[in-house]
Amino acid sequence: MFGKNIKKIRSVHGLSQLQFAEMFDLKRATLGAYEEGRSNPKMDTVIKIANHFSIDIEDLLTKELTVNRLLKFNETITTSPAVPKKVKTEGIPCVMEGMKSDYLSALANDTEINLPVLTIPTISSENKTAFVLLDNSMSGISGLFLPKDIIVCEKTAVTNPITDGSLVVVAVKEDLLFRKIYFNNGKISLKANHSEFKDIEINTSDVIAIWNVLHIFQHTLPQENTLEQRVAILEGALALLNKNS
Structure with missing residues (x-):
């Protein structure tokens, strides 16, 4: 589930492959291989990503993360997909x-x-x-x-x-x-x-x-x-x- 989850993390946070890759000292092509399941990540990379987004390592590797989980919403209260709201500033x-x-x-x-x-x-x-x-x-x-x-x-x-x-x-x-x-x-x-x-x-x-x-x-x-x-x-x-x- 790792590749599917990091793709969803990018989507929720509005990050391109290049932006996400640079955050964790990866090449864009390497990240693309992870997302497509053509390559497995090193454990230190998994740990960095899990710590950065406050996600349990086991969940990141073995469970399909929901949008609510990534946005820290209580899924027992809300069941509809949520997207982060843009703060209107003047x-x-x-x-x-x-x-x-x-x-x-x-x-x-x-x-x-x-x-x-x-x-x-x-x-x-x-x-x-x-x-x-x-x-x-x-x-x-x-x-x-x-x-x-x-x-x-x-x-x-x-x-x-x-x-x-x-x-x-x-x-x-x-x-x-x-x-x-x-x-x-x-x-x-x-x-x-x-x-x-x-x-x-x-x-x-x-x-x-x-x-x-x-x-x-x-x-x-x-x-x-x-x-x-x-x-x-x-x-x-x-x-x-x-x-x-």
């Missing part, structure tokens, strides 16, 4: 370094702009925009956001309820601001975590667009002992002390 437009001016101009003039996209299977692209962080304005003890991190945001409106202290990206005439937002007497206050960045107060009429921050993708894995992170945490703590003093 791109989230991403504002990269050096694109801010062109992006703000497009927003202000309500025109289209070509942006690179992020494809994240678990996140819908509807009404989403991603931004690459360019500074350490929001680094600190309440959230360690560092340059090159990517935030994924959902577009909203200033008129929609936004809780004080929410993380937002606000587009104004000359800048994109990633801050915590607060409302005070019809005005918006945008606060950074880092002490070097002053609070910014603007009128709601100055806002071109606003996004709620939903997700963050860090450029590097967090490591508690890195100098950059320790400095950012200390500076953030000092900033909070200064604001509360």
